[in-house]
Amino acid sequence: MGKVNPEDVGKPLSVGEVARRSGVAVSALHFYESRGLIRSVRSAGGQRRYGRDVLRRVAVIKAAQRIGISLTTISAALAELPEGHAPTVADWTRLSTAWRADLDERIAQLTKLRDQLDDCIGCGCLSIEACRLRNPLDELSEQGSGAQLL
Known part of the structure; x- marks a missing residue:
């Protein structure tokens, strides 16, 4: 990385600059913006310009997605943060604690x-009547095989 030009500090970033610096595709940035996760303003020429805080917001989005947090949940969390300010360590602590x-819960479900x-590997049946994996919570199977509601 080169030296930071003092004239660039505080200067809005183009979508290409945000993509390059965050490692996120331009199309993903447009998608995030359409979902309200990040915001831009338009230049006099109609081009998107982003505040530098968007780099930290994109980092939060990517970290949350990596652990499987939905964009809806991420959006709700980011909506609680002050607009135009980069999320702080305290913000991240609050968000990650909530997640x-x-x-x-998901780890417990996957376990x-x-x-x-392992049970299915042992029996090999994958029976629709008895398999908890293929047909979970099948209460009607207790009444016998076949259609029970006809």
Whole structure:
């Protein structure tokens, strides 16, 4: 990386500059903007310009997506942050703490699914009547095989 030009500090970034610096495709940035995750203003020539805070917002979005947080949840969380300011360490701590319970729940579900998969490997049936993996929560199977609601 080169030296920072003092004249560039505070200067809005083009979509190409944000893409290059964040490692996110221009199309993804446009998508994030359409979903309200990031914001831009238009230059006199109609081009998108982003505040430098968008780089930290994009980093938060990518980190949250990597752990499986939905864009809807990310959007709601970012909407609580002050507009035009980069998320701080305290902001990230608050967001990640809130997402931790969801992540722990998904880990527990995946662990249970993995353990049930071992049963299927043992029996090999994948029976629609009895398989907890293929047909979870099938309460009607207790009444016998075949259609029960006809």
